[in-house]
Amino acid sequence: MNKSASITTGGTFRFGLLLLAMPLLLWLFLLVILPHVDLFLVSMRERISYGKYEFSLINYIEFFAEPLYWNTYVRTAVMSIFATALTLIIGFPVSYYIAKVMRGKGKNVLFLMCLIPFWVSELVRTFGWMILLRESGVISNFLQWAGLADGPVEMLYNDAAIMVGLVYTSMLFMVVPLVSVLDSLDDSLIEAGYDLGGNTFTVTRDIVIPHAMPGIASGCIVVFMLTLGNYLTPNLLGGKDSLWFTEQIYTQFITRFNWESGSAFGFLLLILSSVIVWVGLKLSKQTLSETVG
């Protein structure tokens, strides 16, 4: 790795560079590129008999022929977009408060408080929501105690519960980029906006949000992607009827052992995720490196 720091004679330089690049190339080719190529190839074949396969589009045709599949697909996409929007709406004022209203020590403390829940596994967080929302759970009991409900209320296993869990689990990935982008907004721009006659609404619309756009884009992209690919939260909070597309993939792979169809589903999810990420980047005029880097 030392050779690369400066220009050395051709031969040794090339060799050193190659040595340094080896782990990267192995990682990317063996674990990222080739597996996805293979996934694509598997999705394009049909099992004829044991160990015999043929090229076929049957897996994709099946997907479109079976309403359950593409309904789940569309539902997952729509719910993910909704969850992303909700996360943004809830997270933006909080990020703004941390970045622009708080000063000094309190600011760091509040920011850390935002982060700490997310160092705990998603499983534990979802478990917490189950205890809160279930029929015999904390909120149901509280409502009965307060006289707002006559009997136990089941709040688990519906779309609202899924949404609560998804927004909760995504919040970190929205708040962190937003806080960092809002932190970089010079106070004097806001002051200048007021000085020139703006009010809270116009300054937010004309100055704060345009400035925060890169953070909003990267937050939304990451949140959307994670939500789309989530399995735990819909599965545990939504129960049997959660109808999340990752569950279909799991079923095809593990329960039915139909890898061909599972691969096709996986590939479709990957396309959906990539297209929406790409559209998001285009709309916000960002690049991938800026967004995650």
Place this chain on the structure above:
Amino acid sequence: MIPSIPQPKFYKGLYSTYIALFFVYLSAPLIVVGVFAFNDSLFPSMPWEGGTLAWFFGNEDPYIGIFNDTKLLESVGVSAFVAFWVTVLSVTVGTCNAFLFERSKFPGKNLLYIVSLSPLVIPGVILGISILVFSNAIANGIEEAIGWDLEFLRPGLFLVIIGQFAFVTTITTLVISARLRKFDVSLEEAALNLGATRRAALWTITIPFLKPALIGAGIVAFLMSFENFNTTLMLVGSDAPLTIAMFDRLKQGSTPVLNALSLLLMVVSGGLALLSVFVQRDSKN
């Protein structure tokens, strides 16, 4: 808006209330998980039956505490084993990548950089199945060609480690690159100028400078691996890491032993989180 802009008291109060509610929302699930670890009831739910430490230390069926629950303890061991290897591999490769991307020029560098970011935008489930499909294809190919059954290419801990490594490495690369970017190359040149060899300059100047990032990346890698679910779910064999074991218990409906375990996890990862924050903060000074 900001403190220098005068705002009505009512508006400020409303805003503060919103922030307070947000933190209630943020902390509520974690608090109930922790509190119900001490509930003397067979289920982690209301009503409150009085306090007990049985879910930590109990060993009489059905009150099996976490410290006597062999299955869960084993899965903690499995997770630690996986996380250890993922950390070692991803920090090593991430360091190489950082030097490659920050210090050298070669054709196709930008493209490689984009590709190495891509694991972040591939859903974990898909990363899992693609590695599953590919390793299975290799295993089958080898078996057909020379008749060896390479067991480690079938679902199991090796694949779990490989699968987690595949995306954790992107994170470690980003963390270490960010630090390396801030390194002033003239420090290294000064060391060379003072008579150090290239190797010595690297070990005495550059690596110590990177140390906070290496530790930070290591902690993040360990936690990400320890808590990973999606990729692991697709690659797991007979030895279940903790998240998988807990998931199975949750689906079946478990005793509050899971709360006890979760509470311990919270304490440990909270501690690690603070540690990494302080390591990173020191590096800024």
Place this chain on the structure above:
Amino acid sequence: MADQFDLECRNVVKTFDDFTAVNDISLAIPKGSFFSILGPSGCGKTTLLRMLAGFQAPTSGDILIKGSSVLGVPPNRRPVNMVFQHLALFPMMNVAENVAYGLKRRGIDKQTIAKKVNETLARVGLPDAGPKQVNQLSGGQKQRIAIARCLVLDPAVLLLDEPLGALDLKLREHMKVELKQLQHEIGTTFVYITHDQSEALVMSDQVAVMNAGRFEQVGAPQDLYYNPKTAFVAGFVGESNRWTGTIGSGDDNKVEVILPTGGKVLAKRDAHMPLVEGQNVEIFVRPEAIAIDGASGAENTISAKVENVLFNGAASSLQVRDVATGQEMTVALPQTGAYASVRAGDEITLGWTVENTRCFAANQSGAGA
């Protein structure tokens, strides 16, 4: 009475916890003048300016704009506008949108806005800059746009917070002249804060020298330079040889100051400054007030040895040492080029008048410039 002033401060005080940033400042700025507040960093000048703009509220005292109090008026409703230290041009808008921003907030119709924006851009000499992005502008152009953005609103007072600080030296010199001309042309009252004495002296009609939350002296630039009222002003404005000593004998017009080196200097006695024998004082002599070869009429004469020649074109000077006492001092070389042949090691005679030797009681705090 108050109406002839665009801006007035009455006993304004601002404290933060136990720190007093602005301590009982009163000022009245006449219509159409260029008023500067000059002081070292941390003297409270930025706090004062931000109170004028409305970003901070005074702890006590009153601020009046065009004769009426603006306490409690939020910044977006004050008839003053501010050019920020780093200009605060909105990077998410182009130049025309930046200039139009305040007009839009007033709900003015599009045609009028477009017309006013064009007029203002022309007035600051950038008629074609409208469609440009902010980052396409040079430092000086950004400056002008930041000013145009305020001027288009026709403010009662334009506040400027060290806007030249970020520019390089050459451009700063140029912008000084340009700003002064611009202010002269449009006739808006400017309140300009800076720590750079040359900016304040070149541009202003009136300068207030501020130190530790208070005004040390308010006056025309010439006044501050030739008749400093405090040791701080004498030290902060312009270059000076600065010595400490004690008062010896003296009369109504002059006093003898004994330096620690044993040398004696005759200094002017200011009528309003009581000085008694044995008192510790500081004396200030400007390098250009010291004549080489002992011009006639100089009450103070010494012979000195040249230690260094600091050649800097028209601002060249000599570092010399008094042969008798070893006292060091700096002497300006005349801009005529006379004495260009003086070399280190030469011995020369120096002389300066009592009139040019200012003497202040030493207990006054103050940093030298």
